[in-house]
């Protein structure tokens with residue numbers, strides 16, 4: 001049963017309440033996003049509009065609605081000890097883990113000035129990717145390689161931060177084409193390099209587990225910015241060094 005107090009308007013004989021007070025937590029957050037003109041697609045981060053305690057309330061609301069999904073699937077969660085707590089587990093998994101990149105702010109990235117004026121190609125990877133497709137919410141599992149051509153004014157970021165930033169972007173329902181662009185945008189804004197390259201290679205479980213049930217195919221896509229776009233030798237060097245660092 002959904003907790004009606006979260007969504008139903010106040011009873012007629014009760015003292016009139018503020019509209020914000022009667023709305024569910026997701027409705028209150030949604031109203032704030034609309035008011036501020038912020039997009040809230042599946043792969044957008046909405047942490048900036050969340051208020052204290054709301055994430056916990058959201059977890060509760062998702063659990064209630066997930067319980068309604070299990071009931072609609074005609075699963076007797078009251079009698080079945082295996083599914084008795086499933087709604088709560090799935091809510092925690094969505095809000096805190098697999099879609100956590102929507103709700104938590106960007107990781108703190110320690111940056112260092114490029115004092116030795118590095119201007120040679122750096123390649124970071126393979127970085128593990130765990131994501132989910134926006135269409136079926138099935139896992140996407142893969143790897144990412146990042147190529148950076150810094151300049152004297154670039155900020156260098158700690159190595160582990162590439163993985164933290166990747167995880168923050170990927171822990172959202174995504175499509176692979178948009179995920180690599182989002183990651184490239186975040187890296188470019190922070191490092192301000194002369195060139196940036198991102199290559200992602202991933203398996204989509206919406207194709208393995210269901211649907212066409214093709215368990216061989218892998219999707220590979222890339223984003224090339226700045227010098228990687230204009231300099232074919234640099235692009236080739238990145239792609240061939242990435243192959244060496246593959247397995």
Ligand SMILES: Nc1nc2c(ncn2[C@@H]2O[C@H](COP(=O)(O)OP(=O)(O)OP(=O)(O)O)[C@@H](O)[C@H]2O)c(=O)[nH]1
Pocket residue numbers: 133134135174175176177204206207210211212
């Ligand atoms: N371009 C792109 N497609 C994706 C990605 N992840 C999943 N898909 C595809 O999204 C499509 C959704 O297609 P629909 O026809 O709406 O869904 P469906 O009827 O369940 O399709 P089937 O998967 O063919 O059974 C499928 O072809 C998926 O393989 C991705 O990252 N990029």
